[in-house]
Amino acid sequence: MGRLTIKFFFFFLLLASLISCNGSDTFVIKGKIRCLPMPRAYLTYISPLTGVKDTIAQSEISGGEFIFKGRVDNPSMCQIEIGKRSIYLMVENTDIEVNGTLMIPDQIQIIGSPSNDDWTRILRFERKYEAKRRKNWMKIVNTDVFDEIEKLETEYYQTFDSLFYVLKSEVANKPTSFGCTYYVYYAYVNQLFSLNKIAQCLNMLDEESVGDSEYYKYLKDEMMLYSGLEVNKPAPQFSVVSMDGDTLTLDHYYNKNLFLYFTSSWCDSCESYARELDEVHRRFKSPGFEVLEISLDKTQDDLEDLAEKSCGWPIACDFMYWESQITKRYGVHKIPYGVLIDGKQRISSINPSIQALSYKLRILQNE
Numbered sequence: 380m381g382r383l384t385i386k387f388f389f390f391f392l393l394l395a396s397l398i399s400c401n402g403s404d405t406f407v408i409k410g411k412i413r414c415l416p417m418p419r420a421y422l423t424y425i426s427p428l429t430g431v432k433d434t435i436a437q438s439e440i441s442g443g444e445f446i447f448k449g450r451v452d453n454p455s456m457c458q459i460e461i462g463k464r465s466i467y468l469m470v471e472n473t474d475i476e477v478n479g480t481l482m483i484p485d486q487i488q489i490i491g492s493p494s495n496d497d498w499t500r501i502l503r504f505e506r507k508y509e510a511k512r513r514k515n516w517m518k519i520v521n522t523d524v525f526d527e528i529e530k531l532e533t534e535y536y537q538t539f540d541s542l543f544y545v546l547k548s549e550v551a552n553k554p555t556s557f558g559c560t561y562y563v564y565y566a567y568v569n570q571l572f573s574l575n576k577i578a579q580c581l582n583m584l585d586e587e588s589v590g591d592s593e594y595y596k597y598l599k600d601e602m603m604l605y606s607g608l609e610v611n612k613p614a615p616q617f618s619v620v621s622m623d624g625d626t627l628t629l630d631h632y633y634n635k636n637l638f639l640y641f642t643s644s645w646c647d648s649c650e651s652y653a654r655e656l657d658e659v660h661r662r663f664k665s666p667g668f669e670v671l672e673i674s675l676d677k678t679q680d681d682l683e684d685l686a687e688k689s690c691g692w693p694i695a696c697d698f699m700y701w702e703s704q705i706t707k708r709y710g711v712h713k714i715p716y717g718v719l720i721d722g723k724q725r726i727s728s729i730n731p732s733i734q735a736l737s738y739k740l741r742i743l744q745n746e
Contacts, residue, residue, distance in 0.1 A: 406472045408447040410459065413480040417462040420445040424457045427564065427597040453592050454494035454557035469495035469558055497558025504545045508538040529741065536738055543572055550580050555588035564594035567601065570732040574605055604710050608729055614720045615708040619673065619695035622686060627671060627693060634722045635667045636743050638736065639709060641716040643675040644685040652715040655733040657690040663740045667722065675700055675714060
């Protein structure tokens with residue numbers, strides 16, 4: 380064997396060894412999970428941009444063990460689906476171990492994914508504060524003393540502030556982390572923080588490092604949609620005709636707190652949202668709080684179906700679907716959706732959760 384041949388032999392041997400090592404191009408996930416009654420495990424991913432669910436790997440289960448091999452473009456939140464149970468983890472192109480029991484999913488260990496470590500570190504703080512919020516909320520529900528309710532609600536929302544400072548600190552320390560990027564996305568879709576706070580965290584991330592992440596792209600698109608609205612800025616003018624034939628404008632609600640509630644007859648999640656909104660409306664109505672429901676329905680029949688479940692506030696619809704002028708002016712791109720406007724016609728809150736809406740109204744009525 381000549382010298383040149385020997386050199387090529389060792390070169391290809393080295394190349395093969397490098398390929399066989401799991402570097403930055405592929406992932407290998409080895410699972411050892413007790414209490415596995417199912418024959419197969421699936422690794423799935425749901426794109427935040429398209430909502431499409433893909434199976435990116437699958438494996439037979441033998442003695443509670445399984446193995447996934449594959450590749451992801453960027454660290455991504457995936458699910459290991461075993462029957463009707465799921466294990467969530469950030470998958471990146473590295474060696475990852477998953478150990479534990481399906482009976483206690485919170486104690487399942489995921490080792491080898493730095494992105495998953497970053498995301499779960501923040502998640503642990505969230506669960507700690509969530510436990511405090513649940514305690515406070517139960518106390519709020521079970522007391523009729525106004526001063527006590529006010530104190531408890533303040534404590535309730537202080538936990539969100541504490542969690543935000545944790546997230547902000549984590550993002551500042553690790554602006555290139557895909558795990559932190561995912562948590563900012565997670566906080567947005569779960570309405571943990573205001574749009575302003577989400578934007579703060581998004582702007583702290585290193586776009587050059589995490590800009591290709593679908594979570595980052597999703598957040599950027601969402602912030603663009605909301606860019607026309609800004610808290611404490613004047614609310615866009617509108618004029619709509621209610622089902623009763625009344626012309627309602629922004630000026631009609633001057634000196635009142637107004638919640639513009641966007642919905643439709645075909646929105647499955649809107650019905651439960653409306654029930655919770657009705658409770659808030661009943662609670663704050665007398666000091667000057669109104670709800671104007673804007674339907675995105677396209678036909679009179681659909682609108683009448685929606686009206687049958689009405690909570691008693693005015694309903695308006697121009698049958699323009701997403702092309703409605705008021706829908707565009709208020710940046711509506713999903714429902715249920717709402718905007719709180721104060722008595723001076725300023726934006727007070729953009730798409731708040733029911734709890735955040737209640738808290739905001741208490742502040743406005745005490746001003």
